[in-house]
Amino acid sequence: MMADTGLARWASHSERSRGRRHPEPPPAPRTEHQRDRDRIVHSTAFRRLVYKTQVFVNHEGDLFRTRLTHSLEVAQLGRSMARLLALNEDLVEAIALAHDLGHTPFGHAGQDALHECMHAHGGFEHNLQSLRVVDELEQRYATFDGLNLSFEAREGILKRCPRAIAERLELSEPGGVGRRFLEGLQPSLEAQLVNLADEIAYNAHDIDDGVRSGLLTLAQLEGLPLVDRFRGEALEAHPTLAGQPRRLLAETLRRMLSAEVYDVVECTAARLREADPADADAVRHLGPMVGASAALREQSLSLKRFLFSALYRHPQVMDTTDRARAVVHELFAAYLARPAELPPDHAAHADLPRAVADYIAGMTDRFALREHHRLTGRRAFDAGVF
Ligand code: MG
Numbered sequence: 001m002m003a004d005t006g007l008a009r010w011a012s013h014s015e016r017s018r019g020r021r022h023p024e025p026p027p028a029p030r031t032e033h034q035r036d037r038d039r040i041v042h043s044t045a046f047r048r049l050v051y052k053t054q055v056f057v058n059h060e061g062d063l064f065r066t067r068l069t070h071s072l073e074v075a076q077l078g079r080s081m082a083r084l085l086a087l088n089e090d091l092v093e094a095i096a097l098a099h100d101l102g103h104t105p106f107g108h109a110g111q112d113a114l115h116e117c118m119h120a121h122g123g124f125e126h127n128l129q130s131l132r133v134v135d136e137l138e139q140r141y142a143t144f145d146g147l148n149l150s151f152e153a154r155e156g157i158l159k160r161c162p163r164a165i166a167e168r169l170e171l172s173e174p175g176g177v178g179r180r181f182l183e184g185l186q187p188s189l190e191a192q193l194v195n196l197a198d199e200i201a202y203n204a205h206d207i208d209d210g211v212r213s214g215l216l217t218l219a220q221l222e223g224l225p226l227v228d229r230f231r232g233e234a235l236e237a238h239p240t241l242a243g244q245p246r247r248l249l250a251e252t253l254r255r256m257l258s259a260e261v262y263d264v265v266e267c268t269a270a271r272l273r274e275a276d277p278a279d280a281d282a283v284r285h286l287g288p289m290v291g292a293s294a295a296l297r298e299q300s301l302s303l304k305r306f307l308f309s310a311l312y313r314h315p316q317v318m319d320t321t322d323r324a325r326a327v328v329h330e331l332f333a334a335y336l337a338r339p340a341e342l343p344p345d346h347a348a349h350a351d352l353p354r355a356v357a358d359y360i361a362g363m364t365d366r367f368a369l370r371e372h373h374r375l376t377g378r379r380a381f382d383a384g385v386f
Contacts, residue, residue: 002031008086010277012188018151021135021173022144036153037094043140043147045101045133051364052100053107053324054202054209064209067100073205074099077261078197082190084265085272091190092197094149095156099194102129104361105368106324113328114357121353127159129361131177137358151177156191185284189272192290200260203303204253210311211249218245224306226299230255263296323380327372331360334375341375 003015014031027035040046049068065073075096082092103126104110111126118124131154135146149157154177161169161181169178180187207227210216221227234251235241241248268290277283292300311317335356339347342359349355363371373379 002026002028002034004031004033004088004090006086007088008272010189010272010280010283011087012091012152012190012280014088014090016280020148020150022148024148031090032150033088033090033094033153036147036149037090037097039147039149040094040098040101040134040153043101043133043138045138045362046097048362048364049100049103051366052103052105053110053365054205064213065205067103070201070205071097071100073201074194074197077201077257078194081193081197081261081265081268084261085189085193085268087193088190091152091156091188092193094153095191095194096197098130098134098149098153098157099159099198100126100130101133101157102126102131102361104129104328105363105365106321106328109321109324110328110368113325114332114360117329117332118353118357121351121357124357124361125160125162125165126361127157128161128165129358131158132358133362137362152188152190155180155187156194159191159195180284186286186288187284188280189268189283189289192288193268196264196290196292199300199304200257200264203300203307204257206307206311207303208249208253210307215314215316216311218249220306220310224303226256226296226303227252230259260292260296260300264290264292267291267293320381327368327380328360330376331368331372332356335359338375 004011004013007013012033014033017032026032030038046068049071050066052067054065054067054070075093078092078096079089081087082089104114104124106113111124114124133146134149134154134157137145138147139145141148158177161178163181166178166181169176170182179185186192207216207221211218211221221231231248231252233255234248238251241251271289271291275286275289277286277289283289291297335342336353339352339356342356346355346359360368369380
C-alpha cells in the first residue's frame with residue numbers, strides 16, 4: 001500500500017484509513033486519499049459546479065466566482081496550510097473539492113427554497129446532500145453506487161448534521177460518519193482545516209466580486225480593520241497603487257489571504273504542540289484545534305457582518321434571490337404534479353419528493369432556468385441568457 005511521507009503524527013495517514021464502505025483493492029500507485037480526490041474530480045456533480053452560483057447567479061457575469069472556482073480556491077488555501085502543518089494535503093484537497101457538491105442551483109436561496117419545499121418530507125440540507133452525492137447519487141462504478149470514498153473524506157464532507165439525521169445515519173452505518181454528532185466529537189484536522197479555508201476564501205472573494213459587480217464600492221470598505229490594514233501596507237510598499245483601484249484591491253486581498261494563512265498555521269501549530277495528540281484519532285476527542293488568533297477572528301467577524309448587510313442583503317442580490325427561490329418552488333411543484341416530466345429513473349423512485357429534490361439539487365443555474373421556462377412558460381429573469 002502506498003503511504004504518505006513527511007506527515008505529522010496527528011495527521012490522517014492514508015494507510016491508517018478506516019476504509020471504504022465497499023472494500024476495494026489498494027489504489028497503487030496512489031494513496032487512498034489521492035484516489036478519493038481523483039474520483040471527485042471525475043464525478044458529474046463536480047463538473048456541474050462550474051455553472052452553479054456562489055453569490056451571483058451564473059448568467060450575471062463571466063468573471064464572478066462560481067462554486068467550481070470557489071472550491072478550487074478553498075483547495076488551494078487548504079493545501080497551503082496543510083503543507084505547512086504537515087497534515088494530509090491530498091485529504092484536504094479531496095474534502096475541499098467535494099465540500100459544495102450538494103449545493104443547489106442559485107446558492108443559498110436555492111438551498112433555502114428546497115428546504116421549504118421538503119419541509120414535510122424530511123427537509124433538505126446541502127452538507128447532507130454532498131454526502132448523498134458521493135455515497136449514492138453518482139452512478140459510474142460497476143459494483144457500487146456513489147464514489148465509495150474513504151471514511152475520512154466522507155467525515156470531512158459531512159460538516160454539519162442535525163441530531164435526528166445523525167441518529168438515522170448511525171442506524172444505517174453504526175460507528176460511521178453520523179457518530180461524532182451524537183458524541184460531540186471533532187472531525188480530523190484536515191476536515192477542520194477545510195472549514196476554515198472555506199470561510200477565508202469566501203470572505204476575500206466576495207469582496208472582490210462585490211466590488212467588481214459594482215454592488216460594493218471601495219469607499220464602503222474603509223473602516224473594516226482587516227481591509228484597512230492590508231490596503232495601508234500595500235500603499236506604503238507601492239504608493240503608485242493609489243491611482244489604480246483594481247490593482248490596489250487585488251494587492252490588498254492577496255496580502256490579507258497570506259496573513260490569514262500564516263495566522264491560522266501559527267495558532268494551530270501552537271495548539272497542537274500543547275495538546276500533543278498521540279495520533280489522528282486522539283484529535284477527535286479534543287476541542288477544535290484548527291483556528292485563527294483571537295484578534296483575527298474578531299476582524300474577520302466584522303468583515304463577515306459587513307458582507308452580510310452590504311452584499312448578501314443588497315437590494316439587487318435580494319431581487320435575484322427572490323426570483324431564484326420562486327424558480328425552485330415552481331419547479332418542485334411542477335415535477336411533483338407531473339412526474340412524467342422527470343427523467344425515468346427519478347420518476348420511478350419510491351420516494352418521489354426526495355427524487356425531485358435530488359434532481360433539482362443537481363441542476364446548474366441555467367438548466368434550472370431552462371426547465372422552469374419549459375414547464376411554466378415563464379421567464380424568471382428578463383435577460384435572454386438561456
Ligand atoms: Mg464553500
